[in-house]
Amino acid sequence: MTLKELLEKDLKFLLVGGKGGVGKTSVASALSIALAEQGKRVLIISTDPAHSVSDSFDSDFSSGEITKVKGVKGDLFALEINPEAAGSEISKAIGQDVDSNQFSSFAAMPGLSELQGFSEDMQSIPPPGMDEALSFAKILEYAEDDFYDTVILDTAPTGHTLRLLNIPEFLDSFLGRMLKMKAFIQNAMTMVKSLFGAKDEKDRTIETLEAMKEKVLIARDQLMDPEKTQFVKVLIPTMMSIFETERLVEELNHHLIPHEFSVVNMVNPDNQECQYCSHRRNEHLKNIEYIESAFPNNDITVVEAFDQEIRGLDMLSQFRNKII
Numbered sequence: 001m002t003l004k005e006l007l008e009k010d011l012k013f014l015l016v017g018g019k020g021g022v023g024k025t026s027v028a029s030a031l032s033i034a035l036a037e038q039g040k041r042v043l044i045i046s047t048d049p050a051h052s053v054s055d056s057f058d059s060d061f062s063s064g065e066i067t068k069v070k071g072v073k074g075d076l077f078a079l080e081i082n083p084e085a086a087g088s089e090i091s092k093a094i095g096q097d098v099d100s101n102q103f104s105s106f107a108a109m110p111g112l113s114e115l116q117g118f119s120e121d122m123q124s125i126p127p128p129g130m131d132e133a134l135s136f137a138k139i140l141e142y143a144e145d146d147f148y149d150t151v152i153l154d155t156a157p158t159g160h161t162l163r164l165l166n167i168p169e170f171l172d173s174f175l176g177r178m179l180k181m182k183a184f185i186q187n188a189m190t191m192v193k194s195l196f197g198a199k200d201e202k203d204r205t206i207e208t209l210e211a212m213k214e215k216v217l218i219a220r221d222q223l224m225d226p227e228k229t230q231f232v233k234v235l236i237p238t239m240m241s242i243f244e245t246e247r248l249v250e251e252l253n254h255h256l257i258p259h260e261f262s263v264v265n266m267v268n269p270d271n272q273e274c275q276y277c278s279h280r281r282n283e284h285l286k287n288i289e290y291i292e293s294a295f296p297n298n299d300i301t302v303v304e305a306f307d308q309e310i311r312g313l314d315m316l317s318q319f320r321n322k323i324i
């Protein structure tokens with residue numbers, strides 16, 4: 001299936017990821033325009049504090065609110081979440097400092113580290129940082145909400161994406177442990193209350209935790225369903241980018257996230273008169289052959305480097321035309 005055919009399907013989530021600077025935001029933005037122009041209601045989300053989706057569209061989506069993208073035919077909306085700002089808002093709300101880089105507040109919760117098995121969990125599954133947590137919160141929100149036909153996630157460079165992929169497992173394990181602990185405490189409390197004849201008040205914590213766990217599982221199922229989700233890998237034709245993509249593929253396989261599409265971006269155009277250019281191009285073509293053999297079941301889209309930056313609707317539309 002080609003990327004064009006993929007966009008005609010009813011995809012719920014389109015995740016775009018890869019190494020830093022390879023063109024993830026440009027590809028995510030171009031695909032969001034293509035989907036909106038097909039009549040789909042689309043939301044593009046980024047948690048990049050550098051506001052690159054704004055830069056890509058040459059607009060300002062940094063308000064933290066969902067904003068309609070002007071100038072695109074159809075319903076395209078953008079949301080840029082600033083992890084730093086979101087972190088300080090959560091801090092204000094709970095009256096305690098939240099480390100926006102790492103959810104160390106989880107580990108610092110009184111008594112939690114002593115909880116049997118919890119520290120081992122934290123070691124085997126690295127806790128998410130704030131940006132991944134916010135991205136996953138959006139996945140959770142839209143997994144059961146059909147207001148947007150497709151939600152596109154412009155993900156941060158690979159390392160962050162790997163932590164994002166770990167979140168469902170992390171939350172499942174965390175909530176499971178909380179539920180066990182809660183059930184134990186609740187039983188003990190009921191016993192104590194019945195001993196002293198106290199009236200039992202209904203505690204809804206277990207229901208809340210179970211509902212959260214259920215939501216996480218629903219989102220995880222959608223992320224694993226090739227009819228609902230695709231992770232588009234963006235890379236450039238250099239061995240460094242290829243190696244990083246191979247590591248990413250291992251993780252995507254491990255988490256059962258469908259990833260049948262790759263975009264090889266910034267390939268040197270053909271120019272016989274320039275020795276440097278033809279050297280680079282030959283190297284790129286050789287590496288594309290390697291990519292084709294390394295990802296045999298992938299649809300691979302090759303895009304040449306433009307002679308200018310991909311910025312603003314006009315350039316994004318030209319870029320879109322090269323991708324699909």
Ligand SMILES: Nc1ncnc2c1ncn2[C@@H]1O[C@H](COP(=O)(O)OP(=O)(O)OP(=O)(O)O)[C@@H](O)[C@H]1O
Nearest residue numbers: 020021022023024025026266304305306308309310
């Ligand atoms: N095919 C191309 N030709 C020319 N310039 C390109 C091409 N693709 C992307 N660019 C430019 O390269 C730069 C990096 O692209 P982009 O921001 O999309 O990458 P990214 O992977 O999202 O980066 P980051 O990891 O920082 O989020 C931008 O200035 C973009 O306009």
Ligand SMILES: [Mg+2]
Nearest residue numbers: 024025048052
């Ligand atoms: Mg980017």
